[in-house]
Amino acid sequence: MANDIQIEFKQLNLISNTQIIDGVYSLRFKRFFDFTPGQVISIKLTEDMPGRLYSIASSSSSEFIDILFKVRPEGLLSPQLANLKSGEKMYVSTPMGNFIDQQTDAVWIASGTGIAPYLSMIRSGTKGTKTLIYGASYRNHFYNDKELQNSNIIDNYVRCCSREQHNDCFYGRITAYIDQIKDLPNRKYYLCGNPDMVVEVRDKLIKRGIAFNDILAEIYF
Amino acid sequence: MDKIKLLGKTLTELQEIVLELGLPKFNAKQIAQWLYKHNVSDIDEMTNLSKKARERMSEKYEVGAYTHTNVQTSVDGTKKYLFPTMKDQFIESAYIPDRDRATLCVSSQVGCKMGCLFCMTARQGFMGHLTSGDIVNQVRSLPEREKLTNIVYMGMGEPLDNLEEVLKSIEIFTSDYGYAMSPRRITLSTIGLVPAMQEFLDRSEAHLAISLHSPFEQERKQLMPIESVYSLHSVIDTVKKFDFGRQRRVSFEYIMFDGVNDSPRHARELIKLLGDMRCRINLIKFHPIPDSPLKGCSREKMEAFENILKAKGVMTTIRSSRGEDIFAACGLLSTKERSKKR
Ligand SMILES: Cc1cc2nc3c(=O)[nH]c(=O)nc-3n(C[C@H](O)[C@H](O)[C@H](O)COP(=O)(O)OP(=O)(O)OC[C@H]3O[C@@H](n4cnc5c(N)ncnc54)[C@H](O)[C@@H]3O)c2cc1C
Ligand code: SF4
Numbered sequence: 001m002a003n004d005i006q007i008e009f010k011q012l013n014l015i016s017n018t019q020i021i022d023g024v025y026s027l028r029f030k031r032f033f034d035f036t037p038g039q040v041i042s043i044k045l046t047e048d049m050p051g052r053l054y055s056i057a058s059s060s061s062s063e064f065i066d067i068l069f070k071v072r073p074e075g076l077l078s079p080q081l082a083n084l085k086s087g088e089k090m091y092v093s094t095p096m097g098n099f100i101d102q103q104t105d106a107v108w109i110a111s112g113t114g115i116a117p118y119l120s121m122i123r124s125g126t127k128g129t130k131t132l133i134y135g136a137s138y139r140n141h142f143y144n145d146k147e148l149q150n151s152n153i154i155d156n157y158v159r160c161c162s163r164e165q166h167n168d169c170f171y172g173r174i175t176a177y178i179d180q181i182k183d184l185p186n187r188k189y190y191l192c193g194n195p196d197m198v199v200e201v202r203d204k205l206i207k208r209g210i211a212f213n214d215i216l217a218e219i220y221f
Numbered sequence: 222m223d224k225i226k227l228l229g230k231t232l233t234e235l236q237e238i239v240l241e242l243g244l245p246k247f248n249a250k251q252i253a254q255w256l257y258k259h260n261v262s263d264i265d266e267m268t269n270l271s272k273k274a275r276e277r278m279s280e281k282y283e284v285g286a287y288t289h290t291n292v293q294t295s296v297d298g299t300k301k302y303l304f305p306t307m308k309d310q311f312i313e314s315a316y317i318p319d320r321d322r323a324t325l326c327v328s329s330q331v332g333c334k335m336g337c338l339f340c341m342t343a344r345q346g347f348m349g350h351l352t353s354g355d356i357v358n359q360v361r362s363l364p365e366r367e368k369l370t371n372i373v374y375m376g377m378g379e380p381l382d383n384l385e386e387v388l389k390s391i392e393i394f395t396s397d398y399g400y401a402m403s404p405r406r407i408t409l410s411t412i413g414l415v416p417a418m419q420e421f422l423d424r425s426e427a428h429l430a431i432s433l434h435s436p437f438e439q440e441r442k443q444l445m446p447i448e449s450v451y452s453l454h455s456v457i458d459t460v461k462k463f464d465f466g467r468q469r470r471v472s473f474e475y476i477m478f479d480g481v482n483d484s485p486r487h488a489r490e491l492i493k494l495l496g497d498m499r500c501r502i503n504l505i506k507f508h509p510i511p512d513s514p515l516k517g518c519s520r521e522k523m524e525a526f527e528n529i530l531k532a533k534g535v536m537t538t539i540r541s542s543r544g545e546d547i548f549a550a551c552g553l554l555s556t557k558e559r560s561k562k563r
Contacts, residue, residue, distance in 0.1 A: 007415070050417075051416065053450065096450065096455070097450045097451075097452075098448075099449040195333075195343075196346045198336050198446065199336045199343050199344060199346070202336070203344070203512065206512075206514050207512060212338060212514045212515075213440075217449065218446060219334060219447075221382060
């Protein structure tokens with residue numbers, strides 16, 4: 001597995017930067033490395049600034065790398081990244097990390113842009129049947145919703161919408177959804193997204209009898 | 222409008238402030254001395270500055286020190302201080318006297334984002350970074366300040382997730398204009414954010430402690446989500462490549478969980494990983510937190526584990542449990558205080 005110690009950056013040109021909804025963008029550049037779905041890259045705009053990590057959302061065989069990012073208005077990099085235009089320069093690291101799918105049946109849990117590694121896994125043709133529990137505040141914040149609905153490896157796609165009521169969504173947070181499931185599937189659990197979601201959902205799963213060593217988490221700190 | 226706090230400013234920052242106020246440059250060093258050597262609480266106490274200078278400074282600035290709101294004392298002398306920071310948020314500092322040394326364990330963030338399975342602070346979520354002033358204040362406002370010999374960044378938060386403020390506080394603790402402590406009396410403990418760890422190694426001289434808790438990547442991942450990003454091998458390789466010189470130390474923290482990471486297989490793998498390094502392994506007893514699937518392991522098991530490591534020449538210590546009767550696990554006291562406020 002590529003778990004490079006030295007984080008090396010390469011300068012390259014942005015191919016496209018598309019706004020998906022207000023404050024959320026999909027950014028594309030040409031792939032220059034091999035990676036395993038679930039891995040992250042570090043991105044920066046100048047040589048001497050510290051990089052920020054982003055999950056790769058694209059397929060491991062695609063010619064391009066796509067990432068999905070949300071602007072943190074008071075942040076250093078993400079507001080600048082939102083303004084980056086195609087053709088402009090950026091620095092991208094080689095891939096790292098090992099939030100890797102075991103290619104078995106699993107429950108995938110995500111909040112917000114935390115869907116990105118699962119998108120990469122689906123697009124790269126991972127094996128096994130997956131239940132996907134996806135949390136967001138509003139109905140249009142379930143990114144790549146159509147693609148997820150149509151994925152043939154997802155046997156159960158649950159959208160937990162915490163601030164709007166919709167017929168096709170569970171109204172509430174992921175933890176509330178888990179509370180009302182009678183029997184939790186006996187599978188591996190993957191959690192990806194913001195720290196609060198990951199910690200609360202992990203605690204909830206453990207309370208409901210899931211072994212802690214069946215839970216794998218990636219935190220967007 | 223809230224005044225800007227001077228406590229926590231480095232000499233360079235104080236020089237910028239005096240320049241901005243139109244005061245002579247040498248005033249910056251005088252202010253630093255009042256802040257960090259005389260521990261004044263008010264700008265008016267800085268009597269070698271002109272009255273006009275003090276007045277001008279007071280319009281926009283204040284010293285910004287504050288005292289603790291609660292303290293718990295253990296039968297063994299360990300004290301846990303609670304400091305108020307942001308609105309209704311608290312941080313903890315643990316004062317640990319021990320024979321000829323007295324250590325303060327300082328916090329670097331309010332809450333934490335890293336989500337370690339065994340940690341109470343993780344459950345609080347993340348409320349914010351501490352400023353260098355908030356970090357320095359934990360020492361400045363410690364009643365036992367005069368007895369303090371060592372500082373460890375091992376309280377609430379991951380210090381390398383707040384790198385710049387932490388580095389500023391270390392500069393103030395170790396500079397001649399500040400507390401003039403030796404950097405060899407300061408240890409920063411991290412779960413291993415590799416790029417920031419490299420920065421810390423390059424830009425400071427303090428010791429480094431790494432929270433390891435398992436020598437196997439797959440198992441460490443279940444305890445510490447950071448392993449999904451920066452693997453323990455990448456952390457150890459970074460440390461191995463760095464020249465620590467003769468005085469600077471690296472140590473590894475290893476909390477022992479019953480039936481999880483306490484087998485001879487784990488000990489042997491630790492030897493493989495760290496056997497060729499000049500380092501120390503600290504074995505730590507786990508203080509269970511509510512509803513945790515993890516349990517602490519017995520003293521006998523810890524000693525058996527220690528013996529395997531020592532037999533292969535790995536410097537190993539079983540860290541004595543201090544302050545067990547006052548919630549020694551970091552984050553418990555402040556969680557209690559927050560729930561009282563709600
Ligand atoms: C494993 C991982 C994967 C991620 N994947 C995604 C993703 O796919 N999409 C997405 O939108 N976001 C992702 N994030 C979050 C992303 O990395 C950024 O934190 C986010 O975009 C905000 O960056 P910012 O610079 O705008 O904000 P800032 O608030 O400036 O910085 C964000 C964080 O960067 C860290 N940081 C601050 N200063 C330094 C420093 N000097 N050196 C090193 N680190 C520092 C701190 O943790 C800080 O809270 C991921 C994070 C992690 C850890
Ligand atoms: S152990 Fe340290 S890094 Fe991990 S969650 Fe607790 S405070 Fe954060």
